[in-house]
Amino acid sequence: xxxxxxxAQAGTAAGETRTLTLIQAITEAMRxxxxxxxxxxxxxxxxxxxxxxxxATAGLQAEFGKERVFDTPLSEAxxxxxxxxxxxxxxxxxxxxxxxxxxxxxxxxIISQAAKIRYRxxxxxxxxxxxxxxxxxxxxxxxxxxxxxxxxFTHTPGLKVVMPSTPYDAKGLLKAAVRGEDPVxxxxxxxxxxxxxxxxxxxxxxxxxxxxxxxxEGQDLTIIGYGGVMPDAERAAAALAAEGVQAEVIDLRxxxxxxxxxxxxxxxxxxxxxxxxxxxRTSNFMGEVAYVIQEELFDRLxxxxxxxxxxxxxxxxxxxxxxxxxxxxIAAACVQAxxx
Amino acid sequence: xxxxxxxxxxxWVSEDGQPIRELPARFTPELLRELHRQxxxxxxxxxxxxxxxxxxxxxxxxxxxxxxxxxxxxxxSLRVGHDWVWPYYRDHTLGLAMGISMLDIVxxxxxxxxxxxxxxxxxxxxxxxxxxxxxxxxxxxxxxxPAAGTAMAQKYLGTDEITVCTxxxxxxxxxDWHAGLNMAGAAGAPCLFVCENNQWAISTHLxxxxxxxxxxxxxxxxxxxxxxxxxxxxxxVMEVLGHVAERVRAGEGPALVECLTYRIGSHSxxxxxxxxxxxxxxxxxxxxxxxxxTRVERLLExxxxxxxxxxxxxxxxxxxxxxxxxxxxxxxxxxxxxxxMFEDVYADKPIHLRVQEDFLRAEQAAGGRA
Ligand SMILES: Cc1ncc(C[n+]2csc(CCOP(=O)(O)OP(=O)(O)O)c2C)c(N)n1
Ligand SMILES: [Mg+2]
Numbered sequence: 001x002x003x004x005x006x007x008a009q010a011g012t013a014a015g016e017t018r019t020l021t022l023i024q025a026i027t028e029a030m031r032x033x034x035x036x037x038x039x040x041x042x043x044x045x046x047x048x049x050x051x052x053x054x055x056a057t058a059g060l061q062a063e064f065g066k067e068r069v070f071d072t073p074l075s076e077a078x079x080x081x082x083x084x085x086x087x088x089x090x091x092x093x094x095x096x097x098x099x100x101x102x103x104x105x106x107x108x109x110i111i112s113q114a115a116k117i118r119y120r121x122x123x124x125x126x127x128x129x130x131x132x133x134x135x136x137x138x139x140x141x142x143x144x145x146x147x148x149x150x151x152x153f154t155h156t157p158g159l160k161v162v163m164p165s166t167p168y169d170a171k172g173l174l175k176a177a178v179r180g181e182d183p184v185x186x187x188x189x190x191x192x193x194x195x196x197x198x199x200x201x202x203x204x205x206x207x208x209x210x211x212x213x214x215x216x217e218g219q220d221l222t223i224i225g226y227g228g229v230m231p232d233a234e235r236a237a238a239a240l241a242a243e244g245v246q247a248e249v250i251d252l253r254x255x256x257x258x259x260x261x262x263x264x265x266x267x268x269x270x271x272x273x274x275x276x277x278x279x280x281r282t283s284n285f286m287g288e289v290a291y292v293i294q295e296e297l298f299d300r301l302x303x304x305x306x307x308x309x310x311x312x313x314x315x316x317x318x319x320x321x322x323x324x325x326x327x328x329x330i331a332a333a334c335v336q337a338x339x340x
Numbered sequence: 341x342x343x344x345x346x347x348x349x350x351x352w353v354s355e356d357g358q359p360i361r362e363l364p365a366r367f368t369p370e371l372l373r374e375l376h377r378q379x380x381x382x383x384x385x386x387x388x389x390x391x392x393x394x395x396x397x398x399x400x401x402x403x404x405x406x407x408x409x410x411x412x413x414x415x416x417s418l419r420v421g422h423d424w425v426w427p428y429y430r431d432h433t434l435g436l437a438m439g440i441s442m443l444d445i446v447x448x449x450x451x452x453x454x455x456x457x458x459x460x461x462x463x464x465x466x467x468x469x470x471x472x473x474x475x476x477x478x479x480x481x482x483x484x485x486p487a488a489g490t491a492m493a494q495k496y497l498g499t500d501e502i503t504v505c506t507x508x509x510x511x512x513x514x515x516d517w518h519a520g521l522n523m524a525g526a527a528g529a530p531c532l533f534v535c536e537n538n539q540w541a542i543s544t545h546l547x548x549x550x551x552x553x554x555x556x557x558x559x560x561x562x563x564x565x566x567x568x569x570x571x572x573x574x575x576x577v578m579e580v581l582g583h584v585a586e587r588v589r590a591g592e593g594p595a596l597v598e599c600l601t602y603r604i605g606s607h608s609x610x611x612x613x614x615x616x617x618x619x620x621x622x623x624x625x626x627x628x629x630x631x632x633x634t635r636v637e638r639l640l641e642x643x644x645x646x647x648x649x650x651x652x653x654x655x656x657x658x659x660x661x662x663x664x665x666x667x668x669x670x671x672x673x674x675x676x677x678x679x680x681m682f683e684d685v686y687a688d689k690p691i692h693l694r695v696q697e698d699f700l701r702a703e704q705a706a707g708g709r710a
Contacts, residue, residue: 045541045542045544046542046543046544048543049543049617049618050542050543050611050617050618051617053542053610053611071543071544071548073510073513073544073548073549073550074480074510074511074513074514074541074544074549075513075514075515076514077514077515078513078515101478101479102479102480104479104482105479105480105481105482105514105515105516140399140462141400141462142460142461142462142465142478143460143461144461144462144477144478144479145462145478281692281696282692311681311682311693311696311700312685312692312693312696313681313682313685313693314460314685316459316460316681317451317459317460317461317462318451318459318460318675318676318681319459319676319678319681321710322678322681322700322710323681323710324710325710326709326710328708328709328710329703329708329710332703332708
């Protein structure tokens with residue numbers, strides 16, 4: 001879906017849209033999926049009576065009962081592994097990992113089971129499940145509450161990986177993920193949980209996995225990002241506009257699969273690409289985007305592709321704000337691309 | 341005799357302060373007063389840090405209130421600076437009782453230049469090499485297999501040290517917990533595993549955490565003895581841990597001790613008002629009535645050596661001053677600069693980090709904000 005269609009769709013539901021925060025949109029998607037399909041179950045650490053440490057599942061246990069929304073023992077391996085087993089047996093589990101930083105103990109179940117069961121069985125067994133987890137920095141949480149581990153998972157064939165940055169996408173992508181046939185890692189940029197607000201249709205809709213969205217149109221360069229950095233990418237674009245530079249801003253929304261067509265069309269038009277993420281630079285998913293851009297558009301590029309990413313260090317505590325790419329660092333990277 | 345695998349927690353002093361077994365001779369009024377002093381100091385430290393958090397001077401706090409007998413008792417059962425400790429994030433009371441300075445702990449909470457860990461982690465994740473108190477990892481149960489490894493190294497090196505590994509009740513569900521205990525058991529390594537069972541893992545009660553009746557019985561599966569102790573009775577904690585530590589030190593292999601206690605406060609500041617969400621005020625009140633500090637006060641009364649209330653007030657006031665001074669000293673040392681964030685990633689600084697550091701230096705020189 002393009003940004004224009006996107007708005008059109010939100011527009012058609014006029015009268016039925018409300019302003020929600022990102023986390024409210026996530027809760028709403030889960031509530032609607034629980035109501036729509038009895039096979040949907042939700043579990044994880046403290047998701048029941050507590051409603052999750054960020055309150056993403058607040059009220060769901062009260063509404064749907066302990067059979068469908070429940071706390072698990074403190075074990076990510078059990079949470080992910082059980083989700084795989086349930087999915088194989090026909091349920092549609094939505095498993096929560098309390099922080100993406102704690103996917104570690106569940107890693108083997110994600111990469112050896114969820115990711116590979118379809119392939120290793122020649123398609124006989126499949127694990128359609130969703131793992132929801134808050135990720136990213138900017139909350140003064142130190143490295144165990146701030147990391148962006150998406151590249152471990154984009155590097156693992158068999159997993160789909162998404163990260164919304166708007167309430168509209170959060171709801172639509174989560175519903176699409178629940179209804180899909182593959183395991184989906186659904187990263188939630190935690191610093192936007194309450195900061196990102198937007199119009200969300202009250203009714204049912206999905207946002208297709210693998211489709212990016214144009215957040216702002218422009219001719220001079222393309223800023224491509226996803227997740228927590230998106231508001232700052234848009235701020236950078238607005239600052240550039242004040243200087244007479246028109247940046248196009250693309251939100252990938254989905255990393256595996258990612259919207260090559262949308263990105264290539266845009267960069268073919270602007271000739272300049274700035275890739276923004278907060279994950280550490282080395283083996284960052286954006287390296288793949290850069291590679292495809294140079295491979296497909298070598299002769300159209302007016303400047304080398306510029307990457308803004310996290311530094312190659314464990315996420316620091318004291319220097320939280322300096323670590324994170326903000327609008328100024330993004331704008332400076334754009335200037336670098338423009339002045340090449 | 342101190343027996344493993346008892347059905348009830350081992351106890352020496354009843355909730356109303358009466359000895360229910362013969363009080364070992366070492367528990368003189370002098371020792372009990374000293375233990376009491378350390379428990380009160382830790383309790384007041386907790387309160388002061390919560391205040392600091394409310395003032396916005398720190399960002400996170402996980403109280404150990406209610407768990408003082410377990411942690412102070414543990415500190416008195418190991419050879420500080422000789423034995424190695426792989427702790428978890430609720431162990432500041434253990435740290436204080438081991439003689440880690442308030443300045444060291446406060447500095448870590450504030451992430452100032454005086455922090456031995458250089459501001460790298462969120463509050464409550466200190467580590468102090470000269471106390472052999474290994475830096476804390478947030479990731480639950482991730483300290484358990486390394487503790488087994490440290491104990492294996494001690495065995496290999498032929499030392500008379502032991503390794504102590506602490507964790508909560510929730511941690512016992514993680515795969516790493518089982519892997520670590522099994523490894524230590526198979527290796528016959530001198531590792532003392534201590535479960536600080538405060539009955540809650542955030543909002544998940546022990547009854548939901550495991551269908552096992554207790555935690556200590558899991559030791560059986562790993563070929564080691566499991567002991568069950570009233571973790572709010574400091575006499576029991578020290579008797580059992582003291583006995584078990586020397587058994588482990590003597591080369592009899594690892595052991596697990598479950599200290600049954602209670603988390604009086606919320607899980608952390610991110611879990612305000614636990615009583616609204618998942619537990620009842622009655623339950624908390626019930627455990628407040630079993631307070632480990634009050635129990636020692638009652639025991640002292642029973643022994644005819646009651647505390648002078650003035651002494652208690654003086655202790656509280658002195659602790660508050662001590663925290664205030666530590667905070668001032670920590671804050672006076674200043675905040676680490678941006679550049680130290682590229683240090684300690686590796687022993688050296690590889691080229692890609694130097695390039696990134698140069699980038700940030702240029703950004704900073706240009707007065708740039710990220
Ligand atoms: C691997 C991992 N998963 C989840 C968390 C989030 N978390 C932090 S504390 C906690 C509960 C721990 O309970 P317990 O082990 O009983 O220790 P307590 O906090 O009660 O002292 C959870 C789930 C974490 N830190 N690490
Ligand atoms: Mg606990």
